[in-house]
Amino acid sequence: MAMIEIEGLRKEFRRLRGGRTVAVDGLDLSVPEGGVFGFLGPNGAGKTTTIRCLLGLVRPSSGRLSLLGADVGRALPSVIGRVGSIVEAPAMFPRFSGRRNLEILARIHGEGDAAIDASLERVGLRDRAMDPVKAYSLGMKQRLAIAATLLRDPSLLILDEPANGLDPAGIVEVRELLRSLGAEGRTIFVSSHILSEVQQTADHVAIVAKGKLITAGPVNEVLATTGGTGVIVKLADLEAGRRALGAANIPCTITGGAIRADVPAYQSERISRTLAESKLYVTELRPDTVDLETVFLELTRDRGVGD
Amino acid sequence: MRLFRSELLRARSRRLVWMVVLGGVLATLIAWGFAAYYSHKPSAAEVATAQQAFDRNIAACLRHTGNEVPPGYDSADQYCRENAGGPYLDGFVLSDLDTIMHHTATFVILLALIVGASLGGADWTTNTMTTLLTWESRRVRVFFVRAAVIVATVIAITVFIEVVFAAVAVLVAATRGSTAFLPPDFWRTVSLTMGRVSLMAAAFAVIAYAIAMVGRSTVSSLGLVFGYLIVFEGIIAGFRPSIQGNLLVRAAVVVVSHQPIVDGGGGGFSTVLLDVPRAWLVVGVYTVILAMVGLVVFRRRDVT
Numbered sequence: 001m002a003m004i005e006i007e008g009l010r011k012e013f014r015r016l017r018g019g020r021t022v023a024v025d026g027l028d029l030s031v032p033e034g035g036v037f038g039f040l041g042p043n044g045a046g047k048t049t050t051i052r053c054l055l056g057l058v059r060p061s062s063g064r065l066s067l068l069g070a071d072v073g074r075a076l077p078s079v080i081g082r083v084g085s086i087v088e089a090p091a092m093f094p095r096f097s098g099r100r101n102l103e104i105l106a107r108i109h110g111e112g113d114a115a116i117d118a119s120l121e122r123v124g125l126r127d128r129a130m131d132p133v134k135a136y137s138l139g140m141k142q143r144l145a146i147a148a149t150l151l152r153d154p155s156l157l158i159l160d161e162p163a164n165g166l167d168p169a170g171i172v173e174v175r176e177l178l179r180s181l182g183a184e185g186r187t188i189f190v191s192s193h194i195l196s197e198v199q200q201t202a203d204h205v206a207i208v209a210k211g212k213l214i215t216a217g218p219v220n221e222v223l224a225t226t227g228g229t230g231v232i233v234k235l236a237d238l239e240a241g242r243r244a245l246g247a248a249n250i251p252c253t254i255t256g257g258a259i260r261a262d263v264p265a266y267q268s269e270r271i272s273r274t275l276a277e278s279k280l281y282v283t284e285l286r287p288d289t290v291d292l293e294t295v296f297l298e299l300t301r302d303r304g305v306g307d
Numbered sequence: 308m309r310l311f312r313s314e315l316l317r318a319r320s321r322r323l324v325w326m327v328v329l330g331g332v333l334a335t336l337i338a339w340g341f342a343a344y345y346s347h348k349p350s351a352a353e354v355a356t357a358q359q360a361f362d363r364n365i366a367a368c369l370r371h372t373g374n375e376v377p378p379g380y381d382s383a384d385q386y387c388r389e390n391a392g393g394p395y396l397d398g399f400v401l402s403d404l405d406t407i408m409h410h411t412a413t414f415v416i417l418l419a420l421i422v423g424a425s426l427g428g429a430d431w432t433t434n435t436m437t438t439l440l441t442w443e444s445r446r447v448r449v450f451f452v453r454a455a456v457i458v459a460t461v462i463a464i465t466v467f468i469e470v471v472f473a474a475v476a477v478l479v480a481a482t483r484g485s486t487a488f489l490p491p492d493f494w495r496t497v498s499l500t501m502g503r504v505s506l507m508a509a510a511f512a513v514i515a516y517a518i519a520m521v522g523r524s525t526v527s528s529l530g531l532v533f534g535y536l537i538v539f540e541g542i543i544a545g546f547r548p549s550i551q552g553n554l555l556v557r558a559a560v561v562v563v564s565h566q567p568i569v570d571g572g573g574g575g576f577s578t579v580l581l582d583v584p585r586a587w588l589v590v591g592v593y594t595v596i597l598a599m600v601g602l603v604v605f606r607r608r609d610v611t
Contacts, residue, residue, distance in 0.1 A: 013611075056444045057437060057610040076444045085441045091434035096320055104320070107313035108442045148438070 001069050003156050003187040004031035004054065009063035011049050011211075023049040025211035027063070031189055031204070036182040038202030038219075039191040040292065046211035047191040048088055051160050055085055068156060081109055084149025085158040089165075090141045094134035098125055098144045101133060106151050119147040123177065139170030146177060157181060159190045163197055175201050195292035207296055214299045223290050231268050233259040234284035235275065244278040245271065260288055310443055314456040323425050324460065327418050331468035334414070339475045343483040346398035353396060354487045361394035361488070378579045379567035388490075389566070399484030404476050405496050408469065412504045412563045415468060416511050419461045420532055423512025426457050428525030437610055446606045450520065454513055454598065461512040465505040473497060500563070507559050510594045517601030552581040555593050561586035 006029040012020045024046040031037045041047050052058035054065055056076045065072040068079040092101040102116045120126040123143040133141060142162060149157055162178070163171045178201050182188045192198045198205065199219065206216035215222055235241050238254050245252045245261060250271060252261040261271055265287035275282055318324060349357075368387035380386040394400065430436040443449055480486050490496070511532075519528035540554045551557050551568065558581065561568055567582040581589075 013609075052609070052611065055441050057440055059607075059609060080441070080444045083441075087437050087441065089434070091438045093317075093320075093429075093433055093435060095322060100316075100320055104313050104317045105438070105442055107316060108310055110309050 001033060002030045002066075003033050003068060004029065004189060005064075005066040006030075006050070006054075007064045009050060009053060009065060010061045011046070011053060011058060012061045022211055024053070024060075027208065027211065027213055029206055029213060029216065031187065033187055034182070034185055035203035036178055036188040036190060036201050038198035038205040039189060039208070040193070040195050040198055040205055040296065041191075041208040041214075042193050044210075045193075045208045047193075047208060048160055049211075050208075051085070051087055051158055051191060054158065055083075055087065056080075057087065081152055082154055083156045083158060084152060084154035085160075086142075086145045086149060086162060087158075087160050090145030090148075092133045092141065092144060092148075095132055097130045098133055098136065098140075098147075099129040101144065102148055102151060105148050109152055111151050115151050115153075119150045122150055123147040124173075137170075138165045139167065139173065142166060142170070142174060143177075146174075150181075155186055157186055157188045157190075159188065161192055162190060163192065163194060171197060195296055199292045205292065207292070207299065209296075209300045214296070219292075222295060223292070229265060229290065230288040231261045231263060231265055231271055232284070232286050232288045233261060233271060233275070233282055235259075235280055235282050237280060240278070241275055241280050244275055244280055248274040250274065258284070265289075310448065310452045311456060314453050315459070318426055318456050318460045321425070321429070324422060324464070327422055328464055328467065331415070331418060331464070332471055335468065335472045335475055339472075339479050342399050343479045346479065346483040348483060349396045349398055349485050349487075354394075354485060357394040357396045358488070361391075364391045367391075378569060379582055394488045396485055396487075399476075399479055400488060401476065401480035401484065401486045402488045402490065402493065404473060404480075405493075405500050407476070408472070408497065408500050408504065409564045411472070412507065412559075415465050415504055416508045416559070418468075419465060419508035419512040420515045420529065422461055422464065423457050423515035424519045424525045424528035424532070426453065426460070426512075427516035427519030428523070428528055431519070431523035432525065440610060447602065450602045450605050454516060457512050457516050458509045461509045462505045465508045466501060469501040469504060473501070499565070503563050503565065507562055507590065510590050511559070513594050514597050517597040520601040520605045548580075552585065553589060555590065557581055558586040558589035558593075562590060 006027055009024050009027040009029075010022070011024040012022050014020055027046070027050060029039075029050075039047055039050070049058060053060045054067055054072060056072055067076065068082060070076065070079040092098075093104075096104075099116065099120070102119065106112070106116055117126065120129050123146050125140060125143055125147060128136070128140065133144065136144065146159070146162070149159075159178075163174050166174060175197070178188055178190060182201075182203075190198065190202070202219055204216070204218050205222055207214040207222070233241065233245075233252075234257070238257075238259055241259050242252055242254055245259065248270075250261050250263055250267075252259050254260075261267075263271070268285055268287070272282060272285060365384075365387050368391040369383055372383045372386065376383055377386045380389075394402070430439060439449065440446065477486075515528050515532050518531050519525055522528055522531065536556055540556050544551050544554055544557065557568060561581050561583055565583060567586075568580040569578065
């Protein structure tokens with residue numbers, strides 16, 4: 001069963017001065033069970049609107065959405081208890097303590113102190129639980145919001161830009177948390193405009209731009225959609241190195257002060273050995289992988305939906 | 308019930324709620340402090356003189372009405388006892404407490420307005436409505452449960468403040484005033500007044516809450532409510548006296564005082580502008596209609 005199923009989602013917003021803005025334009029998406037699913041796109045791509053539609057906060061103009069197999073329009077209340085979510089910035093009462101914020105939410109589902117303590121422990125906020133939320137750093141607020149989503153022990157987590165505004169340490173914390181949650185068998189649907197960040201966490205990704213789906217699938221497959229991978233080689237005499245590799249039937253070119261060999265990364269040992277046999281010694285040898293930024297830019301340029 | 312408990316905890320955790328309680332108690336203590344300072348305990352002779360003067364006033368009032376029973380009263384005697392003015396003593400007399408509570412009802416209702424607007428508007432300002440709706444997606448339930456919590460909170464606050472108010476009044480009367488002339492059903496009358504004031508406060512809080520759910524902020528709700536009640540109703544009532552019977556403030560005054568607005572022009576009691584049952588109806592209609600508007604808007608509008 002797909003955890004999230006979206007068919008032909010379209011959402012138009014009426015502007016105050018007339019006219020309409022199309023935030024999501026015929027989006028189709030299927031999120032499989034388990035693992036981390038990255039929902040990627042630049043700001044204004046329609047990610048948050050899609051999430052709001054999924055959670056019943058925004059009424060779609062057309063299309064069909066289902067969450068854990070339940071139709072969002074009719075049966076959302078029957079599954080909302082199994083879904084944890086953060087939409088945009090974590091929204092908590094700033095003057096209440098972190099714990100009081102969680103208590104208020106926990107009571108809705110009849111969760112007790114044990115669940116609150118466990119959630120706070122999980123995100124490392126137990127020591128600061130009694131401090132007012134307004135005294136928290138952005139990272140702590142984000143962790144508190146994640147703690148709130150964990151109160152219900154959800155099978156699906158929908159997180160909208162969880163690393164937004166965090167410092168590098170905070171980003172690493174959130175990344176580790178998402179990985180561990182995904183490893184527990186939960187499905188994590190995480191939206192982000194920081195493509196490199198999600199690349200390190202997600203198993204599957206969908207890339208959207210201007211409300212349309214650009215591509216979706218396992219990360220490796222998406223990365224493979226734009227050209228193959230290669231190996232970057234640096235050494236003192238680039239020209240001699242190119243000749244040696246060419247003689248060994250390893251296609252390569254000199255580019256940007258290095259040799260780019262058009263072979264998969266697992267052939268690095270062959271490259272190293274070939275050059276060493278010609279008395280040429282590498283100073284750097286690394287895979288030339290395509291990242292999601294590159295994929296995104298190429299795909300949006302190809303389809304004419306880039307900014 | 309779980310959502311009710313959650314909402315109750317949220318309301319209880321709001322600093323504003325406790326500030327309103329504290330403000331009400333402080334205002335009570337300050338007001339009665341001044342009253343005690345300027346009052347004095349009357350002598351037995353002063354009390355007897357006041358009783359004689361009061362009896363004469365009642366007799367004059369009965370002669371004036373010609374025993375005609377004014378609308379809204381059971382007898383001419385009741386009308387005269389409630390309208391001829393109590394026995395006059397130079398100082399605070401406990402029997403005036405009911406009348407004083409009618410006049411302080413405005414203050415209590417204003418506090419309730421602030422509580423209702425804030426409990427409705429704060430979630431929009433802090434964006435926690437999004438969080439709440441991702442926990443309980445049934446908006447109709449959210450709306451009604453929160454309205455119920457607001458009613459419960461406002462009634463608890465106003466009853467508490469009024470009880471404190473009455474308790475301090477008794478203390479002041481016993482030490483610096485008089486407890487003479489208390490009618491036999493005095494405490495029953497005072498209790499009913501407290502109940503009516505609390506119910507009116509709850510109704511106004513629900514109105515402020517409903518408007519906050521439409522305007523999605525506390526400030527817009529308070530601005531609109533005060534603007535309407537003070538400016539609009541004030542002007543309308545001045546220019547179009549005939550529609551006074553449909554105005555919210557007039558209806559609330561009639562409910563709290565439990566006395567109709569009577570057109571005394573021409574020396575008779577023939578024209579009742581707004582009687583008590585109709586006043587309840589007017590307040591009820593305003594509350595229900597505005598609550599329904601708030602519910603429909605909350606249910607239909609996107610939360611962005």
